[in-house]
Amino acid sequence: MAGSDGAEADGIDDGDDPIERAAAAWVARLSSSDATEADHRAFEAWREADPAHAAAYAEMDALWRRLGQLPDPRPRRGPLEEPAKGPPEGSLKGSPKGSPKTLSGLAALALIGGGLAYEVGLLDRLRADLWSDVGTIAHATLPDGSGVALNTDTAIAVRFTAQERGIALLRGEASFDVVPDPNRPFVVRGGGLSVRAVGTRFFLRADGAGRPVGVAEGRVDVSGPSGRAVVSAGEEIRVGGGALQVAAADVERDLAWRDGRLIFAGRPLAAVLAELDRYRRGRIVLLDSRLGERRVTGAFDARNTDEALDVIAATMGARIRRLSPLLVLVGSPL
Known part of the structure; x- marks a missing residue:
């Protein structure tokens, strides 16, 4: 079921301004946790070499913050302060299609950011x-005969010893x-949690998800900085409130991937x-927070997210704009 009602596909020219692309690369590089002092010195030299460099960087930095990639360091207005005049810097509002320069900048940021994400994932894969890979699901049998399924963009290291069947979930x-x-407990560590099992079926996420552990069969012992909890079949861990919270869950549905x-x-x-x-690869950017609150019920093919986006557009009347293979904008209802 794929519809085009309310969906709009657009493209952009590949002839990007080289200064804009360089600025996007610097924004992405300096936002990385492994940016070095040498990177910062090289950036300052590049920015001071030409006023156009500084202007392009300021624009790209504003766009990057608008997409939520970096915290905005500007102070928030108090409840009694007057709103700023005119549209905010880097705003995506205005004409429905946005300016060509803005769209080009967004595409450049998505391209550079996607490249950095791939590099980080590559490091985990080397370990x-x-x-x-991104968008693929892999199944394997471990040395002890246990089965493992890897969701999209996942990496694990097998660390079996005579005392423990250890797994490091790297991402x-x-x-x-x-x-x-x-005689040998099965222990998976990742995302700041340790999950200990003897014989069971469960999942663990290491990407900061609010529901990082779920159990389909048996029981597991979960421990982490927030404490310890025993999770049984049909239950999950929810992170929040400074403690590990155990709650009922449809774990089989969560494992449909x-x-x-x-x-x-009924998910937002x-x-x-x-x-x-x-x-x-790349990013899906939601431009309308009110649209993001609407509830969705349905089943989608994990291997065809474009079809899923088209179904969402047709059923919810949302505008879908594909600026490049790496950047999709989801806008307000028509």
């Missing part, structure tokens, strides 16, 4: 024994069908788009 999400062995399906029941569109974003 991994098993990994999956992403994985589910495990654990073969019982009372193992078969290439993404199932949502913003959360659905964030999940779809995990299965594609």
Whole structure:
């Protein structure tokens, strides 16, 4: 089921301004956690070499912050202050299509940011024994006979010893069908949590998700900086309030990705788009927070997120704009 009602596809020229592309590269590079002092010195030299460099960087930096990539250091207005006159810097509002320069800048940022994300993922893969690419799901059998499924963009390192069957979840999400062995517990560590099991089926996410652990069969012992909890079949861990909270959950639905399906029941569109974003390179950017609050119920193919976006556009009357393979904008209802 794919519809085009309310959907709009647009492209941009590939002839980007080289100064804009350089500025986008600097914004992405300096926002990276591994940016060095040498990077900062080289950037200052580039920016001071030409006033056009400084202007392009300021514009790209504003766009990057608008997309939520960096915290905005500008002070927030108090409740009694007058609103600023005119549109905010880097605003995407205005004409429905946006200015060509703005769209070009967004595409450049998505391209550079996507490239950096790929490089970070590559480092994790170099340390991994098993990994999956963005948009793919991999299944494997571990040395003890336990099964593992790797969700999109996931990497694990196998660290089995005589005392413990250890797994390091370096990135992403994985589910495990654990073969019982009372003498060697099965322990998965990732995302600041340690999950200990003897024989069970569960998943762990290491990407900062609010629901990082779920159990389909058996029980697991979860520990982390916020405490410790025992999670049984049909339950999940929810992170919040300074403690690990155990709650009932439809774990089988949450594990549908193992078969290439993404199932949502009354989830906010913003959360659905964030999940779809995990299965594609680049970014899906939601431009309307009110639209993001609308609820979505449905099943989608994890291997075809473009079709999922088209269905959302047709059923919710949202405008979908594909600026490049790496950047999709989801706008207000028509």
